[in-house]
Amino acid sequence: MAPTIGAMPDRSHAQAALGQQLYAVLEQCRKPEILWAKLATGNYDWLGVRRNGKYVLGRPRLSAVVPEEPGTPPNDTREPHRIEALGPLQRVPRWEAYPTPEEAHDTFRRLARGDPITPLRTSGVWRARLVLDGRSVEERLVVRPLPRLF
Numbered sequence: 001m002a003p004t005i006g007a008m009p010d011r012s013h014a015q016a017a018l019g020q021q022l023y024a025v026l027e028q029c030r031k032p033e034i035l036w037a038k039l040a041t042g043n044y045d046w047l048g049v050r051r052n053g054k055y056v057l058g059r060p061r062l063s064a065v066v067p068e069e070p071g072t073p074p075n076d077t078r079e080p081h082r083i084e085a086l087g088p089l090q091r092v093p094r095w096e097a098y099p100t101p102e103e104a105h106d107t108f109r110r111l112a113r114g115d116p117i118t119p120l121r122t123s124g125v126w127r128a129r130l131v132l133d134g135r136s137v138e139e140r141l142v143v144r145p146l147p148r149l150f
Contacts, residue, residue, distance in 0.1 A: 023058030039088035049145040076134030
């Protein structure tokens with residue numbers, strides 16, 4: 001006889017049994033700001049988006065949080081026009097510089113619309129910031145879900 005969920009304190013992706021629910025709690029939210037806030041606690045995994053547009057999260061978090069090496073911070077003199085992107089658990093943003101303010105602005109607009117050919121090419125949740133002439137001029141919360149397969 002298979003153990004019940006309550007008797008599986010060592011649940012993980014590595015020890016998953018067929019039909020086993022991996023997350024003790026599944027939650028939904030509709031607003032991207034709430035999704036960001038929950039992910040930023042480090043207690044949730046983002047599982048996807050339902051057809052009704054609600055974001056689905058599972059807790060406690062099962063995926064590992066891999067510490068990343070902080071990159072070189074941008075230099076406002078050398079890289080005055082750029083897009084910065086910060087994930088919910090990141091401390092230092094990733095960034096990409098552009099030769100002109102127009103090119104940075106155009107790329108930021110495409111990123112906000114969901115164009116996949118932008119600095120954020122994967123699924124995820126980011127706070128994206130447009131920096132022109134070394135000054136932050138606009139910030140957007142960008143949610144890019146996995147593509148639907150069916």
